[in-house]
Amino acid sequence: MWNFPLVPPxxxxxxxxxxxxxxxxxxxxxxxxxxxLFGVIYLAVRYRADNNAVDRSNAVDSDLRVxxxxxxxxxxxxxxxxxxxxxxxxxxxxxREGYYEVFVIGKQWMWHCQHPNGVRENNVLTLxxxxxxKATIISQDVLHAFSIPAFRVxxxxxxxRYNAMYFTPTKPGEYHLFCTEYCGTKHSEMIxxxxxxxxxxxxxxxxxxxxxxxxxxxxxxxxxxxxxxxLTLAQQGxxxxxxxxxxxxxxxxxxxxxxxxxxxxWGSDIMLEDGRVVKGDEAYIRESIxxxxxxxxxxxxNLMPPYQGQVSEEQLVQLIAxxxxxADSSTGGN
Amino acid sequence: MATATYTxxxxxxxxxxxxxxxSWLLTxxxxxxxxxxxxxxxxxxxxxxxxAAFIRLDLATPKGDLLTSDIYNKMFTTHGVIxxxxxxxxxxxxxxxxxxxxxxxxxxxxxxxRLNLLSWYFFMAGALLVLIALFxxxxxxxxxxxxxxxxxxxxxxxxxxxxxVFLAGFASIFTGINFLVTIHKMRAPGMTWFRLPxxxxxxxxxxxxQVLGTPVVAITLLLVAVERTFRIGIFDPNLGGDPxxxxxxxxxxxxxxxxxxxxxxxxxxxxxxxxFSKRRVFGYHFVAFSSxxxxxxxxxxxxxxxxxxxxxxxxxxxxxxxxxxxxxxxxIKIFNWMATIWKGRVHWDTxxxxxxxxxxxxxxGGLTGLHLAAMATNVHLTDxxxxxxxxxxxxxxxxxxxxxxxxxxxxxxxxxxxxxxxxGKLAAMLVFVGFNLTFFxxxxxxxxxxxxxxxxxxEEWAVLNxxxxxxxxxxGFGYLLPVIYLTWSLKYGKVVTERxxxxxxxxxxxxVDPVPDPHNFERIPIVTRPAYDxxxxxxxxxxxxxxxxxxxxxKDG
Numbered sequence: 001m002w003n004f005p006l007v008p009p010x011x012x013x014x015x016x017x018x019x020x021x022x023x024x025x026x027x028x029x030x031x032x033x034x035x036x037l038f039g040v041i042y043l044a045v046r047y048r049a050d051n052n053a054v055d056r057s058n059a060v061d062s063d064l065r066v067x068x069x070x071x072x073x074x075x076x077x078x079x080x081x082x083x084x085x086x087x088x089x090x091x092x093x094x095x096r097e098g099y100y101e102v103f104v105i106g107k108q109w110m111w112h113c114q115h116p117n118g119v120r121e122n123n124v125l126t127l128x129x130x131x132x133x134k135a136t137i138i139s140q141d142v143l144h145a146f147s148i149p150a151f152r153v154x155x156x157x158x159x160x161r162y163n164a165m166y167f168t169p170t171k172p173g174e175y176h177l178f179c180t181e182y183c184g185t186k187h188s189e190m191i192x193x194x195x196x197x198x199x200x201x202x203x204x205x206x207x208x209x210x211x212x213x214x215x216x217x218x219x220x221x222x223x224x225x226x227x228x229x230x231l232t233l234a235q236q237g238x239x240x241x242x243x244x245x246x247x248x249x250x251x252x253x254x255x256x257x258x259x260x261x262x263x264x265x266w267g268s269d270i271m272l273e274d275g276r277v278v279k280g281d282e283a284y285i286r287e288s289i290x291x292x293x294x295x296x297x298x299x300x301x302n303l304m305p306p307y308q309g310q311v312s313e314e315q316l317v318q319l320i321a322x323x324x325x326x327a328d329s330s331t332g333g334n
Numbered sequence: 335m336a337t338a339t340y341t342x343x344x345x346x347x348x349x350x351x352x353x354x355x356x357s358w359l360l361t362x363x364x365x366x367x368x369x370x371x372x373x374x375x376x377x378x379x380x381x382x383x384x385x386a387a388f389i390r391l392d393l394a395t396p397k398g399d400l401l402t403s404d405i406y407n408k409m410f411t412t413h414g415v416i417x418x419x420x421x422x423x424x425x426x427x428x429x430x431x432x433x434x435x436x437x438x439x440x441x442x443x444x445x446x447x448r449l450n451l452l453s454w455y456f457f458m459a460g461a462l463l464v465l466i467a468l469f470x471x472x473x474x475x476x477x478x479x480x481x482x483x484x485x486x487x488x489x490x491x492x493x494x495x496x497x498x499v500f501l502a503g504f505a506s507i508f509t510g511i512n513f514l515v516t517i518h519k520m521r522a523p524g525m526t527w528f529r530l531p532x533x534x535x536x537x538x539x540x541x542x543x544q545v546l547g548t549p550v551v552a553i554t555l556l557l558v559a560v561e562r563t564f565r566i567g568i569f570d571p572n573l574g575g576d577p578x579x580x581x582x583x584x585x586x587x588x589x590x591x592x593x594x595x596x597x598x599x600x601x602x603x604x605x606x607x608x609x610f611s612k613r614r615v616f617g618y619h620f621v622a623f624s625s626x627x628x629x630x631x632x633x634x635x636x637x638x639x640x641x642x643x644x645x646x647x648x649x650x651x652x653x654x655x656x657x658x659x660x661x662x663x664x665x666i667k668i669f670n671w672m673a674t675i676w677k678g679r680v681h682w683d684t685x686x687x688x689x690x691x692x693x694x695x696x697x698x699g700g701l702t703g704l705h706l707a708a709m710a711t712n713v714h715l716t717d718x719x720x721x722x723x724x725x726x727x728x729x730x731x732x733x734x735x736x737x738x739x740x741x742x743x744x745x746x747x748x749x750x751x752x753x754x755x756x757x758g759k760l761a762a763m764l765v766f767v768g769f770n771l772t773f774f775x776x777x778x779x780x781x782x783x784x785x786x787x788x789x790x791x792x793e794e795w796a797v798l799n800x801x802x803x804x805x806x807x808x809x810g811f812g813y814l815l816p817v818i819y820l821t822w823s824l825k826y827g828k829v830v831t832e833r834x835x836x837x838x839x840x841x842x843x844x845x846v847d848p849v850p851d852p853h854n855f856e857r858i859p860i861v862t863r864p865a866y867d868x869x870x871x872x873x874x875x876x877x878x879x880x881x882x883x884x885x886x887x888x889k890d891g
Contacts, residue, residue: 003794008782022711022781029701032665036697039672040690047611049679059677061614061869070669071620071662078658078704085708086651092710094647108487142483143577145642145717149783152714156643158578159482160571163644176792180717180785182476184483185404188788 011175011196012151013168014092019152021085028077092153096166099134102127103233103317106137106144106157109186111177114317118232119210123192126210128202129172136282137163140313145181148194156181162282169196237322240315244307259304260297266327271298285320347750347849362447365850368433369748370454375421375429376817378461382416383813385409390772390806396796398789406789407474408490414477415468415495419502420461422733423591426598427544428457428509430740431537433748435513437842437850438531440522440859440876445515449508457505463498467491476787478588481569481580485561493559503552506594510544513537522841524861524876528622531840531865532615535622536601539629543590543597547633551587554580578643585636593632595729596696597625599736600667603689606739607671609838610686611678614866617670624663631660641712650709657707664700668693683836684758688739691766695731699724702777720780723773731769738765738816745820746835747842750849751827757819764812771805839866844874857881 010019046054102125105112113121127133137146139157146165147154155165179190197205209230231239241247249255250262265280273296278284287294289311292304311319348365358366388409392400401409432450436443444450467473473492475484484492517538521530557568558580567573569580608615615621637645637653671693680686702724705711715721745753775798784795791799834843842850845859861876 004797005782005794006778018710018714021708022705022714025705025708025711029704033697033701036668036672037694040675040693043672043675044680044682044686044690047675047678047680049612049681054677056677056679059613062617062619066673067617067620067666067670071666074665075659075662078661081704081708082655082658085710085712086654089641089654089709089713090647090651093713142487143480147717147783147785149714149718154642154713154716158644160576161578161644176783178783178785178788182407182478182480182483182787184487185407185474187407188398188403188785188790 009150009171009173009175010152011169011171011173012148012153013170014166015150015152017088017092021088025081028081032074092166095164096132096134099132099166100128101134101136103321104135104137104146104157105313105317106139106146106179106183106190107313108141108184109179109190111146111179111190111192112314114233114314115206115210116233116321117206118230118236119206121210123177124195125177125192126195126197126202126205127169128199129169129196130199132166132168135165135167136317137165138313138317142183143181144179144183144190147178147180148175149178150175150194154180162286169194172196172198172201233318233321234325235322237318237320237325240311240318241322244311244315246319249304257303258300260300262323263326266324268327270295272296273298282320285323286316289316289319345847346852347847348852349750349849351852360451362443362451363852364432364436364444364447364450365748365854367450367454368429368431371424371428371432371457374454374458374461375424378416378420379813380817382413382421383810385413385416387806387810389413390803392789393791393799394803396791396793396799401789403789404474405472407476407787408468408472410787411473411476412468415464415473415499418477418591419499420457420464422595422729423502423506424457424509425595425733425737426602426740427513427537427540427594428453428505430533430602430744431509431513431540431598434744434842435516435534435537436520437846437854438534438840439517439520439525440841440845440855440861441516441520442854442858444512445520446508446512450512453505453508453512456501456508460498460501460503460505463501464495465498467495467498470494478584479555479558480584481558481561481575481577482571485558485568486570486572493562496555496559499555500552503548503555506544507548507552510541510548513541514545517541522859522861522876526861528619529861529864530622531601532604532618532621532625533598533601536597536604536625539625540594540597542626542629543594543632547587547590547594550583551591554583554587578640578645581640581643582636585639586633589636589639590629590632592725592729593628595733596736597628599692599733599740600625602736602740602743603671603692604674605838605840606685606689606743607674608866608868609743609836610681610683610689611675612681612837612868613674613678614864614868615670616673616676617666618865620666621670624666627663628660631656631663635660638707638712639716641709642716654707654709654712658704661700661703661707664696668697668700683742684753684755684762685739685743687759687762688735688742688765691762692732692735692739694766695727695735695769699727699729699731702727714783715780717786718780719776719784719786722786723776723780726773726776731773735765738762741816741820743836744842745823746830746848747846747850749824749827750830751823752830752835753816753823753827754819757815761812761815761819764808764815766812768805768808768810768812772802772809773805775799775802775805839863839868839875841875845876845878 103114111123113125137155137157139159144157145154146157151167153165153167155163173196175194177192177194249257249259268280269277270280271277290308291306293302296302392398392406471490473490473495475488475492560566561568567575569575569577604615635653635657637649638657641650705715742758779795779798784791830848833848855878857878859876859878863875
């Protein structure tokens with residue numbers, strides 16, 4: 001009961017800058033607020049009707065100089081604060097390199113997280129301290145939002161669209177994870193925790209396939225793979241690739257159908273039939289699986305059947321990881 | 335003029351010259367339509383407040399023991415839909431705008447009296463549909479009706495509620511059109527644009543938003559109903575739609591709608607501060623144009639509701655920039671109001687207490703808006719209790735304080751009776767204290783990350799939530815008091831026999847009967863002075879010309 005915090009923990013690099021900005025704006029607000037609050041009380045008391053002891057002469061009712069002063073001073077301050085906040089935001093949310101990537105899928109009413117090596121977690125996300133993390137977030141039904149107050153970051157999980165969010169956890173510990181976009185009956189139960197481990201412990205945890213922590217919801221992906229080994233996300237993707245029959249045409253040197261080379265898709269600029277150039281990213285791959293006719297690769301025909309409704313968000317994430325791994329291995333990895 | 339039904343000996347007024355039910359329900363009199371609106375929105379305010387009471391009681395415990403999560407979700411939807419669409423948006427425009435606008439500019443009525451009555455019927459029809467939807471099991475979409483939840487997932491009579499909001503929206507459009515035309519075409523001789531009371535400028539700016547913004551949200555909501563009913567893909571990605579498109583269209587109206595709620599209150603504050611400081615509003619032109627600036631720039635900031643949706647970063651930066659800019663006109667108003675009190679003769683009557691309370695709460699609401707204009711902090715705070723606290727400071731602390739100031743200030747003119755001053759002051763204090771106790775803790779909860787629309791929350795936030803719930807009981811009591819004593823005053827309040835009990839300037843005080851004549855003015859007045867001319871108390875703002883003598887046999891022209 002008497003655990004009674006007034007500020008959230010700050011457990012990410014980004015959180016430090018955002019907290020400083022928050023308190024500077026709060027400071028400005030307190031200064032301006034005090035001027036107005038105490039000013040109003042002072043004036044209203046001093047100039048009360050029955051007080052005839054005050055000087056009321058020269059009570060002008062307009063003055064361009066003071067109007068300019070109280071227009072321009074707030075305006076300049078506003079522009080400074082705007083620039084600071086926008087720069088900080090751009091630094092945090094613009095695409096960054098050298099990250100550890102996790103995929104997050106929101107659904108009524110749970111969070112499903114996938115690590116690159118195949119470990120899956122539900123309503124828990126385990127992360128290493130001191131490393132940049134990219135969370136790629138999507139929803140499979142309604143809107144959700146992935147919010148970690150201790151890191152001061154948040155991104156909406158939108159159905160049909162990948163959103164990315166970058167952050168660098170710094171302090172090992174357990175932190176709240178919330179859905180902050182109203183998503184139906186059990187919105188307030190769509191919660192979980194983010195566990196930050198020191199790098200070494202995190203690696204050990206990963207190698208043990210996500211075991212060894214008291215997170216009963218953590219499990220291994222890939223099922224009982226041949227050889228008893230565990231499958232990475234990309235390997236799961238390769239299995240899905242075969243299970244869906246994609247390999248009948250793609251990655252098949254003897255294919256009777258002329259198909260784009262998917263080993264070159266990831267990260268490349270793709271010329272379309274209508275002359276547009278698009279980036280070979282998560283969004284493009286997702287769309288090209290679900291609705292291949294939307295963006296036709298220049299020089300190819302629209303022959304592939306749409307997979308809308310036949311592939312789950314989990315499988316899409318696996319397939320993306322697989323296609324990404326193809327490009328990485330053909331260019332020597334990153 | 336007055337016919338059969340009035341049998342008293344005094345000069346009849348708009349309330350007693352006809353008293354049948356039909357004379358009220360079929361009235362074209364802007365003053366009676368204002369009273370119709372006043373009675374209806376007061377009932378909706380109590381309903382919306384009741385839902386809020388359930389929300390706060392449920393949140394008194396971390397597990398939310400009072401309600402199930404399903405009922406809780408329906409409660410906050412009920413609270414939001416009723417308070418926004420059925421109370422705040424019509425509140426000051428439809429009640430005080432209707433009552434005062436023609437009186438203030440020296441007109442006999444608004445430009446389109448029939449449209450004015452139709453507006454009330456549209457509003458009531460919309461309200462009825464919303465209430466039917468609520469009583470037939472309720473809806474749980476939130477007042478924002480975000481897709482695809484509202485269009486493809488939510489159960490209940492969502493479409494019915496949407497059609498209700500659609501109709502209420504048209505009521506708002508009718509009011510806006512009426513006011514724009516009235517202000518342009520029906521100002522009395524001598525009532526130039528810069529002699530208009532600032533309340534009229536505020537109503538002009540508000541009407542612009544109502545006319546330009548409301549059609550967008552009306553059509554958008556109808557599209558949700560279309561997608562829900564006919565499964566035509568517009569917003570649901572499974573049907574080929576785009577859920578973010580909905581948010582753009584929704585906030586294109588719903589952010590300016592915030593200004594529909596606050597601008598009229600700002601107009602009221604200009605009137606009340608001036609009347610109770612006995613001084614012309616400082617920087618009249620700046621206050622007038624800041625209303626227009628808010629209305630225009632307010633149309634260009636909607637994307638600040640969507641920083642976390644993944645909208646383009648460059649779009650976000652532009653929206654953030656404009657959001658910082660739109661704060662400036664509000665700051666200009668605040669400073670000019672302070673300068674209005676300066677060297678005035680300040681009377682601490684109830685309307686003034688509410689106006690001073692408005693300044694305090696609106697400043698806190700406005701300044702916490704800066705945390706949300708700033709992109710980096712916005713993303714942390716959006717969809718938390720910080721947002722809830724911020725917009726309640728603006729829309730309850732601001733708009734409802736303005737509404738209550740207006741209600742007490744013009745009560746003698748509307749009813750011919752004075753409210754009890756002691757009770758009035760007590761209620762104003764209770765509302766101010768209760769409001770801060772309720773909503774200030776929510777800023778702290780929000781910064782710690784407590785999401786809005788949560789039915790349960792982690793244990794460590796219990797103390798602040800209990801504080802908030804305790805405050806809401808004080809606030810609730812503060813709101814109930816005026817309902818009781820104002821109703822009481824209708825029968826037992828001191829009868830007001832003078833035209834101008836506050837000694838205020840303005841046609842509605844100086845040239846209109848204690849309770850207005852059904853036709854406002856015997857003849858259209860001629861305005862000779864600027865607004866708020868307290869520096870020359872001996873010269874009234876205008877005069878009503880004497881009827882010309884009838885020359886027998888001569889030509890009248």
